[in-house]
Amino acid sequence: MKLYDLELSGNCYKVRLFAALTGIEIDIEAVDFLAGEHKKSPVIDLNPWGELPTFTDGDLVLRDSQAILVYLAQAYADEKWYPASAAARAEIQQWLSTSANEIQHGPADARLIDKFGFKLNKEHSLVISDRILGLLEAHLEANDWLALGHPTIADCAAMPYVGLGWEGGVSLDDYPNIQAWIARIKALPGFIPMPGI
Amino acid sequence: MKLYDLELSGNCYKVRLFAALTGIEIDIEAVDFLAGEHKKSPVIDLNPWGELPTFTDGDLVLRDSQAILVYLAQAYADEKWYPASAAARAEIQQWLSTSANEIQHGPADARLIDKFGFKLNKEHSLVISDRILGLLEAHLEANDWLALGHPTIADCAAMPYVGLGWEGGVSLDDYPNIQAWIARIKALPGFIPMPGI
Numbered sequence: 001m002k003l004y005d006l007e008l009s010g011n012c013y014k015v016r017l018f019a020a021l022t023g024i025e026i027d028i029e030a031v032d033f034l035a036g037e038h039k040k041s042p043v044i045d046l047n048p049w050g051e052l053p054t055f056t057d058g059d060l061v062l063r064d065s066q067a068i069l070v071y072l073a074q075a076y077a078d079e080k081w082y083p084a085s086a087a088a089r090a091e092i093q094q095w096l097s098t099s100a101n102e103i104q105h106g107p108a109d110a111r112l113i114d115k116f117g118f119k120l121n122k123e124h125s126l127v128i129s130d131r132i133l134g135l136l137e138a139h140l141e142a143n144d145w146l147a148l149g150h151p152t153i154a155d156c157a158a159m160p161y162v163g164l165g166w167e168g169g170v171s172l173d174d175y176p177n178i179q180a181w182i183a184r185i186k187a188l189p190g191f192i193p194m195p196g197i
Numbered sequence: 198m199k200l201y202d203l204e205l206s207g208n209c210y211k212v213r214l215f216a217a218l219t220g221i222e223i224d225i226e227a228v229d230f231l232a233g234e235h236k237k238s239p240v241i242d243l244n245p246w247g248e249l250p251t252f253t254d255g256d257l258v259l260r261d262s263q264a265i266l267v268y269l270a271q272a273y274a275d276e277k278w279y280p281a282s283a284a285a286r287a288e289i290q291q292w293l294s295t296s297a298n299e300i301q302h303g304p305a306d307a308r309l310i311d312k313f314g315f316k317l318n319k320e321h322s323l324v325i326s327d328r329i330l331g332l333l334e335a336h337l338e339a340n341d342w343l344a345l346g347h348p349t350i351a352d353c354a355a356m357p358y359v360g361l362g363w364e365g366g367v368s369l370d371d372y373p374n375i376q377a378w379i380a381r382i383k384a385l386p387g388f389i390p391m392p393g394i
Contacts, residue, residue: 071287090268100294
């Protein structure tokens with residue numbers, strides 16, 4: 001298995017983190033993002049979206065961080081990370097969608113603007129951030145983990161850009177339950193950090 | 198099973214469409230969105246996000262359209278709609294993420310602005326729309342369906358807001374392969390429309 005990787009990408013970190021927590025071995029190939037290597041061969045041949053992470057396992061090619069988590073969890077990890085029942089899968093899917101939607105367009109976009117100079121609407125990213133952090137905070141007041149009462153791929157998908165939001169001016173100071181959740185993830189056996197987390 | 202529903206919501210339509218294609222019977226309860234009933238009891242008690250669709254099956258409550266598709270497909274539908282292998286699940290997940298991310302913040306946001314007066318950035322929604330429609334068009338040049346060579350929940354998740362984009366000024370005139378894909382979905386046994394599609 002190979003991960004075409006960017007160290008500063010929270011989406012790539014989702015995959016590195018889950019692999020570390022579960023002991024899955026993946027070859028990491030660093031891609032020079034600033035040089036635009038993700039828009040050139042071999043990445044663009046594998047992934048027409050020209051994005052990182054790009055992941056391969058034999059003939060299988062995946063382009064989305066949530067999809068890579070689903071694949072690794074079902075194919076290679078203990079079932080507890082992605083239990084097989086329809087209700088469990090759906091509960092986790094809610095947070096995979098939240099990760100691709102509100103968390104991506106809230107704290108992740110805010111960070112893209114401040115840290116990497118992306119031309120996005122900062123005010124809009126902060127509005128989305130406020131809403132999703134409030135909902136997360138309330139959920140984590142009654143729950144130690146996002147889904148099913150234990151760590152799952154939902155936590156690996158959602159945490160990185162929540163934890164990196166401060167690099168876009170999205171502070172967690174007013175969200176003690178979110179801070180405690182991130183601390184619980186950091187205390188899991190095998191946890192690895194990334195720059196900013 | 199009950200779906201708290203808004204007829205004009207593409208996210209609710211994803212659920213109604215999949216249930217129609219698969220013969221799953223769900224009680225539909227119309228919620229008066231303009232009167233803010235989605236922010237009041239009973240919806241807000243079930244779904245603190247105050248959004249539609251909200252779905253229940255016994256004690257299970259789901260708040261995300263992609264999650265509801267995952268649940269219905271695995272619990273009640275023929276396996277072809279959501280095959281069980283890790284590779285199949287991951288390939289479909291890519292499109293569930295795309296539906297929650299680029300399609301939601303491209304054509305769906307454009308429609309929210311034009312049709313419902315939402316205060317979002319129209320220009321940004323059109324930039325996202327152009328990119329995702331171009332990627333979709335290229336994918337559908339070589340594929341009749343989004344994933345696995347046959348209809349899956351990926352098509353049900355992605356099609357509605359692509360098909361509704363014209364209500365936000367996102368035309369499909371330059372995208373014949375997308376038009377043909379939507380026509381294939383409309384020709385599936387059991388297909389139901391919604392206003393605008």
